[in-house]
Amino acid sequence: MKIGVIGGGAWGTALAAVAARGGEVLLWAREPEVVAAINADHANPLFLPGVALSPAIRATGALGDLAGVDALLVVAPAQHVGRVLAETPVGATPLVMCAKGIEAGTRRLVGEVAHAAHPGAPIAVLSGPTFAHEVAAGLPTAVTLACEDSDLQARLAARLAGPAFRPYASTDVMGAEIGGAVKNVLAIACGVVEGAGLGQNARAALIARGFAEMTRFGLARGARAETLAGLSGLGDLVLTCSSTSSRNFSLGVGLGRGESAATLLADRRTVAEGAFTAPVLVEAARDVEVDMPIVEAVCRLLDGAEVRAVTRDLLSRPLRDEV
Ligand SMILES: NC(=O)c1ccc[n+]([C@@H]2O[C@H](COP(=O)([O-])OP(=O)(O)OC[C@H]3O[C@@H](n4cnc5c(N)ncnc54)[C@H](O)[C@@H]3O)[C@@H](O)[C@H]2O)c1
Ligand SMILES: O=P(O)(O)OC[C@H](O)CO
Known part of the structure; x- marks a missing residue:
């Protein structure tokens, strides 16, 4: 399963590091200097300083490059998720919402924003007590990974789980988002x-x-x-x-x-x-x-x-x- 990550902030980068333990990762970052640093130095000093990243993580500044990944982790700040997803080729690719917030104006949780933008894409939510720097350092962390489709949930969990990263299953997407x-x-x-x-x-x-x-x-x-x-x-x-x-x-x-x-x-x-x-x-x-x-x-x-x-x-x- 090739993983795409939308957002090169601290959490997007830490999740890319988690996903890179199991295979290829393509990360979209808004800042050209983040794209350059990840590709050239395998680091993101702007948002996650001091962390050495895997060469399995490749970065891009073009959302169009995310076409063809098997699942997309959506880690842009909540107020920007709608606009960024509108420019992303998604189709039926599963969207794993990792941002935490409610969109101003529409009062929609980010999963609802994603569903409105791409009604054909299954929605999952990954959320829990997760300081990015601790996850990137490989410290023990447990999260809720919620998806109404239990088979998809199990595939995503298996792809992201690691020795120190433990996703617990749930079908309560709304509950995982609201917390x-x-x-x-x-x-x-x-x-x-x-x-x-x-x-x-x-x-x-x-x-x-x-x-x-x-x-x-x-x-x-x-x-x-x-x-x-x-x-x-x-x-x-x-x-x-x-x-x-x-x-x-x-x-x-x-x-x-x-x-x-x-x-x-x-x-x-x-x-x-x-x-x-x-x-x-x-x-x-x-x-x-x-x-x-x-x-x-x-x-x-x-x-x-x-x-x-x-x-x-x-x-x-x-x-x-x-x-
Ligand atoms: N940092 C954490 O420990 C952590 C953990 C869990 C969840 N989260 C959630 O992840 C989401 C992203 O947070 P983060 O910590 O990765 O970000 P960050 O604070 O490290 O970095 C800011 C991010 O915002 C992006 N950004 C700024 N303006 C933007 C715009 N106009 N359009 C698109 N993107 C823009 C930047 O590119 C950067 O990726 C948030 O919803 C946050 O609550 C963060
Ligand atoms: O730094 P905060 O307050 O955005 O919290 C980061 C994560 O959401 C903690 O789980």
Whole structure:
């Protein structure tokens, strides 16, 4: 199975490294310097510095070159997936969605964006607690690999699995997507707690109450509770809410210290998906009449509200049952 990868950021490159253990990989990158570095030096110093890549990974700047691969891993940032896929020859090639987010305007998860662009292509979702640099270093990692077609799921899992990379099977594509999209927003909230010095109790409370929000929203959208409690939901939430290795958590730390979102986002080359997902998630939650106060609080903080005011409002909401 020849694997194509769309996106030469940290995660696209790390996944290319995973796939290269089992055969040929063709990676599309937007930046000509990334294409050149992968082909000439077997490295991606721009997005995944310090990692030696396999010569089995070839890079291209032309999406048309991806015609003829057997499966495509889609690893462009969520807001760009639709446009990039529109220019990619896909046909009936399976699309494995590895980006985490919801498209602004359409309120579609990336799998839904892909299906709209290429209705003939089977959709799978690969998601879980996966810092790219750890995966690239060969550290043990487990993910959810969801696909409604169990035979295709098994073929993809066999192609990507390795001694330190373990995909678990699921048919719950919606559940696998929702966990990854929502946890990015909640990680910003946990970063704010860290940056503002609000303490470890507050962070644990946000993880637990954030998981309640993720579960309410996921169930309303047809996800299964056990998927949300698994690797792609709770697993990724815990990882991303506990580490400055997370770009979303780090963005929150800056907000918690009183820096503006505009400045923090302008200063980065890498993507913090939660900043783009938060406002559209608020709209998507209203569509299904689900209350997501922490997600709404993150939106206010991104819009410039003061941490003290947002915290006070969250804590003074009417008392309620936990479940
Ligand atoms: N980095 C991780 O550890 C990790 C792990 C799991 C999932 N993800 C998800 O993977 C996706 C990609 O993240 P990443 O970490 O690989 O990216 P990155 O932050 O390392 O790099 C940014 C990427 O955005 C691309 N980009 C910027 N502007 C673009 C445009 N106009 N059109 C197309 N692409 C554009 C760049 O080419 C680059 O590939 C995100 O949805 C992220 O949430 C990341
Ligand atoms: O750095 P983040 O916050 O985008 O998180 C990376 C991955 O999604 C963790 O699973």
